[in-house]
Amino acid sequence: HIVACEGQEEVYDHHQQHQSESKRSFVEPSRVCEKRMKQTTSLTSSATSSWSRIALFLLLLVGIASAKSSSPRGKNDTWYSRYPSYPEYCSTPDMMENRAIPFLSEPKPGIRGDTRLVHVSTIIRHGARTPWGGRSEDKCWDGFWDNGATSVWNCDLTTFLSPPSPLHVEEEEGWTPAGSDAMFLFEKKYDALQAPLSNELEGSCQAGQLILQGYEQELANGQHLRNAYVYDSTMMDHDARMRLLDLSDTKSLAYQEPVIRYRSDDDQRTLMSGQVLLRGMFGTEFVQHLKNTGTRPVLPVHTADRWMDVLDPNHKTCPKLTDIKEHAASSRGFAKLIRSKEAREVRKYVQRNLGKEELEDGFLDCMMTTICTDRPLPDSIADFGTIGPRALHGDDDDDEDDHDDHDHDDGITSRSWFERLQDFDVSKEAYLMRYKDSQYAKLGMGPLWAEIIEQLEPSVGVSALPPQNKMAIYAGHDSTLIPLMETMGIWDGAWPPYASMLILEMHELIDGQTDRTVYKSDYAFRVLFNGKVLTDRMEGCPPGEELCDVQVFLDKITPIATRNPPDCMNSHSTSPSAVAESKQLLSTPGGFFLVVFVLMITAAFSYIATFYHLTKTMPWSKRRNSSYMKTSYDLELRSDYGSAHDNNGNGQGYRDNPEDDDDYEEDEKAAIQML
Numbered sequence: 317h318i319v320a321c322e323g324q325e326e327v328y329d330h331h332q333q334h335q336s337e338s339k340r341s342f343v344e345p346s347r348v349c350e351k352r353m354k355q356t357t358s359l360t361s362s363a364t365s366s367w368s369r370i371a372l373f374l375l376l377l378v379g380i381a382s383a384k385s386s387s388p389r390g391k392n393d394t395w396y397s398r399y400p401s402y403p404e405y406c407s408t409p410d411m412m413e414n415r416a417i418p419f420l421s422e423p424k425p426g427i428r429g430d431t432r433l434v435h436v437s438t439i440i441r442h443g444a445r446t447p448w449g450g451r452s453e454d455k456c457w458d459g460f461w462d463n464g465a466t467s468v469w470n471c472d473l474t475t476f477l478s479p480p481s482p483l484h485v486e487e488e489e490g491w492t493p494a495g496s497d498a499m500f501l502f503e504k505k506y507d508a509l510q511a512p513l514s515n516e517l518e519g520s521c522q523a524g525q526l527i528l529q530g531y532e533q534e535l536a537n538g539q540h541l542r543n544a545y546v547y548d549s550t551m552m553d554h555d556a557r558m559r560l561l562d563l564s565d566t567k568s569l570a571y572q573e574p575v576i577r578y579r580s581d582d583d584q585r586t587l588m589s590g591q592v593l594l595r596g597m598f599g600t601e602f603v604q605h606l607k608n609t610g611t612r613p614v615l616p617v618h619t620a621d622r623w624m625d626v627l628d629p630n631h632k633t634c635p636k637l638t639d640i641k642e643h644a645a646s647s648r649g650f651a652k653l654i655r656s657k658e659a660r661e662v663r664k665y666v667q668r669n670l671g672k673e674e675l676e677d678g679f680l681d682c683m684m685t686t687i688c689t690d691r692p693l694p695d696s697i698a699d700f701g702t703i704g705p706r707a708l709h710g711d712d713d714d715d716e717d718d719h720d721d722h723d724h725d726d727g728i729t730s731r732s733w734f735e736r737l738q739d740f741d742v743s744k745e746a747y748l749m750r751y752k753d754s755q756y757a758k759l760g761m762g763p764l765w766a767e768i769i770e771q772l773e774p775s776v777g778v779s780a781l782p783p784q785n786k787m788a789i790y791a792g793h794d795s796t797l798i799p800l801m802e803t804m805g806i807w808d809g810a811w812p813p814y815a816s817m818l819i820l821e822m823h824e825l826i827d828g829q830t831d832r833t834v835y836k837s838d839y840a841f842r843v844l845f846n847g848k849v850l851t852d853r854m855e856g857c858p859p860g861e862e863l864c865d866v867q868v869f870l871d872k873i874t875p876i877a878t879r880n881p882p883d884c885m886n887s888h889s890t891s892p893s894a895v896a897e898s899k900q901l902l903s904t905p906g907g908f909f910l911v912v913f914v915l916m917i918t919a920a921f922s923y924i925a926t927f928y929h930l931t932k933t934m935p936w937s938k939r940r941n942s943s944y945m946k947t948s949y950d951l952e953l954r955s956d957y958g959s960a961h962d963n964n965g966n967g968q969g970y971r972d973n974p975e976d977d978d979d980y981e982e983d984e985k986a987a988i989q990m991l
Contacts, residue, residue: 395529398690401701403738406688407444407814412536415847417544417819420557421862428863429829431840433560435775435783435822436545437768439790440537441797442589443530443815446471447685448523450516455678457694458671466691470519473528475584477502526585529689533815534589538596540817540847545787546570546597557823560786563601571598573616574784577771580791582622589815590617590791626767628795629760634884637760644751653747662740665733669696680741680811683734688814699732738811746809749802757799758876759884764796765803765877768820769870776822776839776866803876806843806853819844823863834858839866 396408404411423429446469451461461467478501506520516523547554548563561570568575571594578594580586594615595602605613619625623632631637644650653659666672672679686693687700731739749757771788773779790796794812801807801818821842825835840863843851849862854872857864927935 394690396690398692399687399698399700402687403684403700403734403813405684405811405813407533407816409532409536411813412533412815415536415540415817417540417844417847418849419544419555420823420842423827423829425829427831427834428840428861429825429827431557431823431863432826433545433558433821434786434824434839435772436560436787437772437790437820438541438787439768439792439796439800439818439820440534440589440593441792441794441812441814441816442526442583442585443533443592444527444688445524445530445585445685445814446517446521446527447681449678449681450523451518452516453678455676456682457679457697459694460682463692466686467517468519469517469521471506471521471525471527473526473531473588475504475588477504522584524583524585526588527689530585530589530814531592534592535596537815537817538593538598541593542597569601569605569613571601571613571615575786577618577785577788578615578791579618579627579767579789581625581627581793582619583793586627586791586793587617587619590789593789593791626763627790627792629756629799630763633763634759634881636881636884636886637756640751640756640759641748644748644756647751649751650744650747653743658736658740662737665696666737670694675737675741680738683738687734693734697732697734697737700734702732703730742809742811745798745811749798749807754799754802757802759881761799761803762876762878762881764790764800765873766879769874769877772820772822776824777837778870801845803873804843805855805872806845806850813846816846817844820869822866834861835863835865837865837867840864841866841869 396402396406402408420431420433423431447456449455451467454461456466479499506515506522509515515521521527544558545560546563547559547561549559550564561575563570570576578590580590602613605611624630626633629637662675666675683693683697685691692698768788768790771784774781774783775786794816797812797816797818798807819842821844823840823842825838825840841851842849842862842864843854851857851862851864852859854864854868856868856872924935927933
């Protein structure tokens, strides 16, 4: 509780400073912090504060997340201390603080009048995590998996599983003496394997699981959402144009469906990221819920089988995506990219310093999971944020190829090798996303866009259905945010950092003082990414305006928003299942010999059929067709002397009997047929 309060005080102070500049009022992030902020010199706590600490501690045991570290779970002083600076990708505490959601600007007379917020769609990337591939992937630099400092991952963040609720237990089992007291939790511990066996990351972590840094990042995201959209109508101290989730409404609780809807795929890192985000939004209310009812709130999460889900492009359900990716990789533009001067320099540097032939897919993941958790990078790329001879010239070898002219003003050679490798890796993904008018992104994101549109349409008057919810939260990946933003035309080519947050706000124009040549409908939208307003990047939106007519958004997205894209099955790629079955067959001794036997029988049959067709005899017959023998002889001679010109260039090719043209032409036809 103290950690959460401290984090909220910092956010509150930031908003108080902003308040003095904008003359707008802000609600304090959490009333739990109120007494503590007023009594900064007091070391005592009230009974209410003590109860809050105890209740919140119990609440942490209920969810999936549990931080079990010997050090405080707040901003750990040992995090982000190894390197002088960190990429934006890492989402350090300072970076997260700068991603607060700005309030809507004041109305502009004659252009935009007053507004009312009616719906928010929030799409997040999970927080910081472990690598998603292990030793078998071999995608990192040489020595990564031989160094315990980079290969072994032990986690303090664990997952809890709960049996069904007491109500469901009573329905299934009837009355039991123990009743709800028989409930318990499972804590998943990844420590069952002993040497020489091990988990993929050789410690107690799952591959790709959320870690404590990611927990803190998503907690900050939840507090940003609370500060922007959560209010108490009895206090009236929140900007009226940003009021969405009313805490004073006792009939429809702000943290329960249908007011709020939570959607995630079935990965541990996304499920837990969304749960922590919700705790950051409603931690105080969860405590109060437990105090008032004696039960803990249960929030549904909508998910699906991971291999069938659509929160990122799914090649299994849409094989056409594989075709597009292959066509992009074999295109002239991609060939130009990977043969560019920068690509050659990167490839040479990787070969000489990192023990890899190419900068493979997944190398970026190795770099980022290492630097963002303060693990040791190889010296050759431990230079983020620096400028020096290594960054300018690549290496000190006297290879002739290294003396290409360098343009020090082109923005490439003035960066560190860490940044150059990062940017080149991202450039390949950007080429795929933008290939043929973003075909991959549009096709891959069609089903998810259909979900998003379905949830927001009733709030903007497009659907006849009543509004289903006020906020929809989608927990996904970088591979969710990149294609979504690309289809909107707002992606700048930078990789989304950990805990990135894309927000779509829907506003109703309510005072009739809006310019109808700019806003033709009664609704407008605002797009934000990590606290920055990006609305005017969308084609058709007025430059410099935060809001854009909602029809612009719908006209761009609705044509691609479909749960069953018609082009998905029009694939010419080999079926993944057929490939898998073939590999499985060849992996067994019996299957391998069966394949060899079938090939030999097929070859033998083909030989006999061809021989008989040409000679009218069987291969084992002693009699040979003279025409065939002559043809074979002619072929041998023609291969030595040529068929069109003799050695003197007079146009007379070699013939066994040049005077017998008819016989020769017959033999030539037979030879061609045999060939």
